[in-house]
Amino acid sequence: MGYPTDRKYTKEHEWIQASGTSAAIGITDHAQEALGDIVFVELPKVGAELAAGKTFGSVESVKAVSDLYAPASGTVTEVNNELATSPENVNKDPHGSWMMKITLKNPGELDGLLSSADYEKFVAEEI
């Protein structure tokens, strides 16, 4: 499994893809695989403030609820409303299905996150 190299990853299995001070956030292929059939995604509203490492929403599969953790601090600018009606998109295309976009408060925070190679190694060790 190759994880896209154009973004950073967290040990909580989120990805964040930044372009300037704007960034898109989603969950990884490993996360969707572990969750199973995703049936519900709960996301914050546009304008909400995220703090790095704090929960901002949740994703539910048939069997379980998992919290989502913010990879970086920032303000929500856009939410992927398609996921309200088609949450299974996260299973089908986890790295293409962004959940929300934020304006980064401190783009430097991303330096502390995992690279694609490091995340892949982390996942392999976790199993």
Add this chain to the structure above:
Amino acid sequence: MLAKMVDFNGWDMPVEYPASIGCGIINEHMAVRTGVGIFDVSHMGDIRLAGPQALAAVQHISMNDASRLAVGQAQYSALLYPQGTFVDDVIVHRLGEDEYLLVINAGTREKDFNWVRDNTRQFDCAVENLSDDFTQIAIQGPKAVNVLQKLTDADLSAVKFYWVTRGTVCGLKNILIARTGYTAEDGFEIYVPADEATSARVWNEILNAGKEFSLVPCGLGARNTLRLEGKLPLYSHEISDTINVWEAGLDRFCKMEKPEFVGRAALEKAKSEGVTRTLVGLEMVERGIARDGYKVLDGGAREIGYVTSGSPAPFLKKNIALAYVPLEFAAVGTALKVEIRGQGVGAAVVPTPFYRRPKKA
């Protein structure tokens, strides 16, 4: 098979099989509702009672009326504590004139066996724990009969729901075949010798025989959503040692006309005093999924009960739950709320079972 495993009462159990082979809880669930699926349910326990007083022993320890069983017939029943609450629910099979097989739950195997043994000492009847002797495989769904018939000489069309027979299965002689299950669907449970090679061979032969019916292997996840749609109780959720028969709504399996059984006196008293809470079905009317243990609130956000089992229902495509609530909130149509992450989310009391399998034409 690379299934996702989970520890279930000390057993390594598959939750679901991989999406790469067409599985995942939703696909597994749908296969059982519309076609066929198989489950490894070896974790279930088996207790055999045999001897001249086997019927008297079974009658003493179970709430249903085993005297109504013909040889080859089975019934849903429960073992009760003297206070009328549940040791476990069981399926009682009458295998011979004086021979009964109780099939019990995984998490309660040792407790159940000890309880059965201790409560039947006064009867002339041998009690054996056969739990480790069998691998139990459930073949479930409207096409289950087609798959299993390819592998056995027993005439399955002659076996009615909740009856058992014996036959050669996958070359193994004298295998117990029961038309039972925990999916609210037609299906069979077979009991094959527990050695690993035999179990694996039978499992693979069923997978092969089922190919033409798109059979899939199913895990505990689908087993749970299937039984929930059918309102089949799960121990420590809908039934437990603090919940009695009347509260659980299992009246029709409890035969008070039997003069005596463990728990009867307490149930008689509980009935005359009246129950205060009851198990109801809920359907979420606002966006949200009720989960086991969530609080149930009334219209004024007062806590009135709790969810025993809650999940998305893959076949019904609704978010459903079972919950204990006071009687005054139990009427169909009552508007309630389920507390989800601190928020009261709208739900309504609905008729149960949520799903009933269509009658054959």
